[in-house]
Structures are given as structure tokens and as C-alpha cells.
Amino acid sequence: xxxxxxxxxxxxxxxxxxxxxxxxxxxxxxxxxxxxxxxxxxxxxxxxxxxxxxxxxxxxxxxxxxxxxxxxxxxxxxxxxxxxxxxxxxxxxxxxxxxxxxxxxxxxxxxxxxxxxxxxxxxxxxxxxxxxxxxxxxxxxxxxxxxxxxxxxxxxxxxxxxxxxxxxxxxxxxxxxxxxxxxxxxxxxxxxxxxxxxxxxxxxxxxxxxxxxxxxxxxxxxxxxxxxxxxxxxxxxxxxxxxxxxxxxxxxxxxxxxxxxxxxxxxxxxxxxxxxxxxxxxxxxxxxxxxxxxxxxxxxxxxxxxxxxxxxxxxxxxxxxxxxxxxxxxxxxxxxxxxxxxxxxxxxxxxxxxxxxxxxxxxxxxxxxxxxxxxxxxxxxxxxxxxxxxxxxxxxxxxxxxxxxxxxxxxxxxx
Amino acid sequence: xxxxxxxxxxxxxxxxxxxxxxxxxxxxxxxxxxxxxxxxxxxxxxxxxxxxxxxxxxxxxxxxxxxxxxxxxxxxxxxxxxxxxxxxxxxxxxxxxxxxxxxxxxxxxxxxxxxxxxxxxxxxxxxxxxxxxxxxxxxxxxxxxxxxxxxxxxxxxxxxxxxxxx
Amino acid sequence: xxxxxxxxxxxxxxxxxxxxxxxxxxxxxxxxxxxxxxxxxxxxxxxxxxxxxxxxxxxxxxxxxxxxxxxxxxxxxxxxxxxxxxxxxxxxxxxxxxxxxx
Numbered sequence: 001x002x003x004x005x006x007x008x009x010x011x012x013x014x015x016x017x018x019x020x021x022x023x024x025x026x027x028x029x030x031x032x033x034x035x036x037x038x039x040x041x042x043x044x045x046x047x048x049x050x051x052x053x054x055x056x057x058x059x060x061x062x063x064x065x066x067x068x069x070x071x072x073x074x075x076x077x078x079x080x081x082x083x084x085x086x087x088x089x090x091x092x093x094x095x096x097x098x099x100x101x102x103x104x105x106x107x108x109x110x111x112x113x114x115x116x117x118x119x120x121x122x123x124x125x126x127x128x129x130x131x132x133x134x135x136x137x138x139x140x141x142x143x144x145x146x147x148x149x150x151x152x153x154x155x156x157x158x159x160x161x162x163x164x165x166x167x168x169x170x171x172x173x174x175x176x177x178x179x180x181x182x183x184x185x186x187x188x189x190x191x192x193x194x195x196x197x198x199x200x201x202x203x204x205x206x207x208x209x210x211x212x213x214x215x216x217x218x219x220x221x222x223x224x225x226x227x228x229x230x231x232x233x234x235x236x237x238x239x240x241x242x243x244x245x246x247x248x249x250x251x252x253x254x255x256x257x258x259x260x261x262x263x264x265x266x267x268x269x270x271x272x273x274x275x276x277x278x279x280x281x282x283x284x285x286x287x288x289x290x291x292x293x294x295x296x297x298x299x300x301x302x303x304x305x306x307x308x309x310x311x312x313x314x315x316x317x318x319x320x321x322x323x324x325x326x327x328x329x330x331x332x333x334x335x336x337x338x339x340x341x342x343x344x345x346x347x348x349x350x351x352x353x354x355x356x357x358x359x360x361x362x363x364x365x366x367x368x369x370x371x372x373x374x375x376x377x378x379x380x381x382x383x384x385x386x387x388x389x390x391x392x393x394x395x396x397x398x399x400x401x402x403x404x405x406x407x408x409x410x411x412x413x414x415x
Numbered sequence: 416x417x418x419x420x421x422x423x424x425x426x427x428x429x430x431x432x433x434x435x436x437x438x439x440x441x442x443x444x445x446x447x448x449x450x451x452x453x454x455x456x457x458x459x460x461x462x463x464x465x466x467x468x469x470x471x472x473x474x475x476x477x478x479x480x481x482x483x484x485x486x487x488x489x490x491x492x493x494x495x496x497x498x499x500x501x502x503x504x505x506x507x508x509x510x511x512x513x514x515x516x517x518x519x520x521x522x523x524x525x526x527x528x529x530x531x532x533x534x535x536x537x538x539x540x541x542x543x544x545x546x547x548x549x550x551x552x553x554x555x556x557x558x559x560x561x562x563x564x565x566x567x568x569x570x571x572x573x574x575x576x577x578x579x580x581x
Numbered sequence: 582x583x584x585x586x587x588x589x590x591x592x593x594x595x596x597x598x599x600x601x602x603x604x605x606x607x608x609x610x611x612x613x614x615x616x617x618x619x620x621x622x623x624x625x626x627x628x629x630x631x632x633x634x635x636x637x638x639x640x641x642x643x644x645x646x647x648x649x650x651x652x653x654x655x656x657x658x659x660x661x662x663x664x665x666x667x668x669x670x671x672x673x674x675x676x677x678x679x680x681x682x683x
Contacts, residue, residue: 030418137471137542140475151478151479154486170487197542419582434594437602438599450617460625463583466628466642476652480653481653484660492663503606511601514597514600525589530585530634533634555643577661577664577665
């Protein structure tokens with residue numbers, strides 16, 4: 001019983017204990033390894049399914065306080081058991097399947113949505129040696145698993161045999177597939193800075209947080225990820241006042257609860273991913289000697305990210321679908337492409353072996369330059385639009401309508 | 416029978432069964448779902464072949480984009496009466512015969528060749544080698560650029576072909 | 582160790598299943614699904630050969646990436662064509678699209 005190993009390598013310690021136990025009762029070594037892997041999977045999956053109970057309470061209290069009311073505070077101390085009461089209520093609801101619904105797709109869709117979110121947690125590093133599996137393409141794996149969630153929504157919308165659900169699903173998939181592009185492009189920036197796609201490598205490379213080295217990429221990644229989850233301000237897919245609540249209108253009871261849990265866990269995952277990619281993950285004082293401290297730092301940063309997601313929900317209004325797609329294709333995608341290009345050029349200009357703070361400073365200046373160029377271009381085009389409107393109105397005023405079109409082009413280029 | 420072989424046999428069985436269900440399913444959306452299963456098992460095969468990057472790209476590209484495109488196309492081109500009749504045309508027996516004959520010929524030919532198996536394993540930095548090969552002018556930079564032009568052409572072409580003429 | 586011939590046999594089988602799908606199905610989208618199966622089989626073959634014959638080079642994976650790209654481009658254009666045909670002729674059954682048959 002080497003308790004010093006318990007502090008420095010808790011997972012290895014527990015694995016050693018269990019392997020000794022299993023081989024002691026006669027199970028051969030490879031089978032014991034498989035059993036350990038299955039136990040690990042069960043632990044991660046259970047964490048992902050049980051944690052939203054706390055997340056939902058957290059969100060409801062914070063949104064309520066921002067809206068100047070109390071939030072759940074009756075059931076249990078400070079209302080902590082409210083989510084359990086809600087889950088019990090949803091469990092006891094009648095499970096209605098609409099006539100003509102495709103049974104297989106109808107039942108698989110919520111399961112697929114939850115599986116897509118849980119699978120992301122397999123590659124998230126809680127500490128330098130507490131990680132589900134450290135694949136060297138972790139960032140790409142996260143994108144690929146996220147796209148499974150898109151599929152789940154499509155299936156849910158179609159399988160409900162409801163034209164409005166199908167329409168809601170089409171719009172949802174259009175939004176989700178569009179916002180994957182800036183998400184992947186801005187995900188490239190930490191990968192470039194860390195020279196590796198593995199999540200643990202990205203955290204290890206952040207001696208200076210990537211929030212300093214790549215603020216534009218951080219903002220774009222955060223915004224696109226919030227749109228990927230389908231949270232406000234991008235939640236017209238499932239808000240009650242939009243096309244009859246979108247793709248999950250026909251789901252009731254536990255199936256609806258699974259979509260709900262998947263969404264909240266995905267929102268927290270967005271916070272966790274932002275923490276890993278841009279806020280330094282598990283890094284902090286003494287995180288290498290005591291992995292449990294790494295877990296605490298990571299959770300604090302992930303909750304900071306999640307708090308930001310909640311803040312966005314409580315303060316911003318919903319945006320329309322055409323504004324949303326315009327924002328994506330006309331702003332986020334070009335700016336994220338620019339961020340990738342500027343990061344690469346700036347990174348090449350820094351001499352090898354420069355101090356981390358110097359490197360971060362040069363990259364920060366490159367981001368400032370990109371931000372200034374973007375602002376200059378946007379203000380130029382806004383000025384042109386304003387002058388086209390004013391030219392049109394002046395023409396209206398002089399000619400009382402009629403020949404307004406002839407005068408408006410004469411005014412607009414008079415810069 | 417090592418554990419790796421057991422995993423391969425299970426995955427291969429899943430791939431074959433889901434491919435057969437794709438081509439024989441009556442309901443088109445079910446066929447698309449089976450296609451997704453089959454694409455996923457191919458990604459698992461890529462992982463077995465130690466090509467993790469290709470496995471992730473397979474899931475992102477095929478399942479996350481192409482399968483969704485196919486499901487969209489199925490939903491946009493449905494006629495109510497279509498799903499009930501037989502889904503195969505009149506010469507399906509000839510197609511099955513041709514496919515079986517081709518399978519036999521392929522297996523026979525493949526078993527005759529002596530492959531120069533390499534003794535080296537997959538190196539740890541295969542991803543880095545791939546990345547360098549994509550942008551090296553002496554290696555594969557030209558196919559890389561041609562592939563991007565091809566994607567641009569496909570993008571513009573599909574918008575022009577399927578767009579509304581107003 | 583999994584012998585190379587197992588991978589090649591699996592790829593040949595999936596290719597032939599895809600071929601049957603292309604030749605025997607009526608719906609144009611179903612034909613496209615058969616084509617995707619065939620491209621997947623080719624990819625399995627390429628990556629298997631890369632793994633067993635030249636694992637130190639990048640050419641096998643490169644070829645597979647080009648096949649991915651071509652498959653994506655062809656699926657996009659093919660589905661656009663199918664949707665456009667459905668708008669004009671209100672059918673996607675391959676036998677009924679026979680305006681140019683002699």
C-alpha cells in the first residue's frame with residue numbers, strides 16, 4: 001500500500017489495486033484489463049449522467065438571480081433536490097408515441113444525443129494523468145463526436161411524423177452544420193500553437209494561457225460552440241415560442257428528459273472545452289505533483305466557462321435564423337480564417353527559443369491587428385450602407401417618392 | 416485467436432451485415448441509418464489499422480456531412496406511394512450474379528499475390544509525416560491544391576444546380 | 582496479428598455489396614448510397630495496404646484523403662442533381678427518368 005502513489009497517480013493506484021484483486025481471484029491478465037476499461041467507461045458515463053442534476057440547479061439559481069428572483073429554494077437545502085424532483089416527475093409521465101412515427105429512429109434519437117455528449121468526455125483531461133484516453137487526435141475526435149449530435153436531432157425531427165418537427169429539425173441542422181465551420185477553424189489555432197492535436201499536449205503547451213495568445217480564436221470558438229449546443233441567443237430551434245418548440249415537440253417523459261440532459265451537459269462541455277483549449281485546463285500551482293489539485297483547477301475553470309454560457313442566456317435576446325446564418329458566413333468564418341492565417345504568420349516570425357511571454361505578446365499583437373482590420377472593414381461597409389440609405393431618403397424628400405432610385409446611386413459613391 | 420482478431424471479426428461482421436441491410440432495406444430512411452452504422456464500423460476498422468486521423472475524418476466527413484446530406488435528400492424527394500413497392504428493379508438477379516462473380520474473381524486474384532509485407536510498424540509520428548507530405552512541393556502539395564479546387568467546383572456546382580431559379 | 586488478406590476480403594465483399602446496390606435499386610438516392618459503400622471499400626483497401634506494406638510513408642493515407650474529398654464532392658453534386666430532377670419530373674426512380682432513351 002504505497003500511499004504516496006495515491007497522491008501522485010490516483011488512477012494508477014486504483015488500477016493496480018483492482019488488477020491485483022481480479023488476478024487474485026483467478027481472472028487472466030488481459031480479461032482483467034478489459035474489465036478495468038469497462039469500469040472506467042461506466043465511471044465516466046455515470047459522471048456525465050449524474051452531474052447535470054447539479055448543473056441544472058446551478059443554472060436555474062443563477063438565471064433567477066440575474067432576473068431578480070430567487071429560483072428553486074424549497075426542495076432540499078437551497079433547492080438542491082429540485083432537479084431530482086423534476087426528474088421523478090418526468091419519469092412518471094406517460095410515454096406517448098405519435099401514430100406513424102418510425103419506432104426505431106424515434107427511440108434512438110434521444111439516446112444518440114446523450115451518447116454524443118458523453119463520448120466527448122472520454123478525451124477530456126482532468127489532470128495530467130487523469131484522462132479517459134489520450135488519443136493524439138483529441139481535438140478532431142471532439143468535432144467528430146459532436147457531429148453525431150446533429151444526426152440525433154435530424155432523426156428526432158423526422159421520426160416524429162410531424163411536419164413542424166421536421167421543419168424545426170431542418171433549421172436546426174442548417175444552424176448546427178453551419179456553425180461547425182468557424183468552430184473547427186478556431187479550434188485549429190490552439191492546435192497550431194501547441195503543435196499537436198492531443199488534448200493533454202494542448203494543456204501542457206499553455207505556459208501562458210492561449211486566451212492571451214489567441215483571444216479572437218477563443219471568442220469565435222466560444223460563440224460557435226454556444227451555437228452548436230443550441231443555447232440562447234441561438235436557441236430558436238427549441239424555444240417554446242418558435243415553430244411549436246422545434247424538433248422535440250412530440251417527445252414526452254423520459255425521452256424529453258434525455259434531450260434536456262444532453263443539452264445541459266453539452267453546455268457544460270463547452271465550458272470545459274474552452275477551459276482546456278484557452279484557459280489552461282488543469283494547469284495551476286502544484287498541479288503536477290498532486291493531480292487532485294489539477295482536477296479542482298479544471299473544474300473551477302470549466303465552471304467559469306459555464307457561468308459565461310449562463311450569462312449569455314440570461315442577458316441576450318434570441319436572434320433570427322437569417323441573421324444567425326449571416327453572422328456565421330459573413331463574419332465568423334472569414335474572421336476565423338483570418339485568425340488562423342495571422343497566427344501562423346506571427347508564429348513563424350517569432351525566433352525559436354523565445355520566452356513564452358514574448359511569444360504570447362507577439363501573438364496578442366497579431367490578434368489586435370486582425371481585430372483592427374476587421375473593425376475597419378466593418379465600419380467601412382456600415383458607412384457605405386448608411387450613405388446608401390441616406391441618399392435614398394434625401395432623394396425621397398426632394399422628389400416625393402417617384403424618382404428616388406435615380407438620385408440614390410448619385411449620392412452613395414460621394415464618399 | 417487474439418483479442419485483436421476477435422474485435423476485427425466482430426467489426427467485419429457488423430460492416431457486412433449493415434452493408435447488406437443498406438442495399439436491401441425497403442424504407443429509404445432505414446437504409447440511410449444502416450449506412451451510418453456501416454460508415455461507423457469502417458471508422459472502427461481504421462482505428463484497428465492505427466490510422467486514427469483517418470477514423471476521425473471518416474466520422475466527421477461521412478457521418479457528419481454526407482450521411483446528413485443523404486437524409487436531407489431522401490426527405491426532400493419523397494413520394495408517399497414510393498416506399499411500399501419493391502425497391503429493386505427487374506434485373507436484380509443479374510446484378511446479384513454479377514456482384515457474386517466479381518467477389519469470387521477478386522478473392523481469387525488477391526489470394527494469388529505475394530505481398531511485400533513490411534516489417535516496420537506504424538511510426539509514432541505518422542500524423543506529422545502526413546501533415547508534412549500534404550504541403551511539401553516534392554510530395555503531395557499539388558493533389559492537395561487540386562482537391563481544394565475540386566471542392567470549390569462542387570460547392571458552386573451544387574448551389575447552381577439545386578438552387579431556386581427565381 | 583490480423584492477416585492482410587482478411588482486410589482485403591472484407592473490402593472486396595463490401596465493394597460487391599455496393600455494386601449490387603448500384604445495379605439493382607430503383608431509387609436514385611439508394612444508388613448513391615451504394616456508390617458510397619464502394620468508395621468506403623476502396624478506402625479500407627488503401628489504408629490496409631498502407632498499414633501492412635508502407636507504414637513509414639504518407640502515400641497510403643494521402644490517397645485515402647483524396648478519395649474522401651472526391652466522395653464528398655460527388656455526393657454533394659449528385660444529390661443536388663437528384664433534387665433538381667425531382668423538381669422538374671417529380672420522380673427519383675431511375676427507370677422513369679428516360680427522356681433521352683432512344
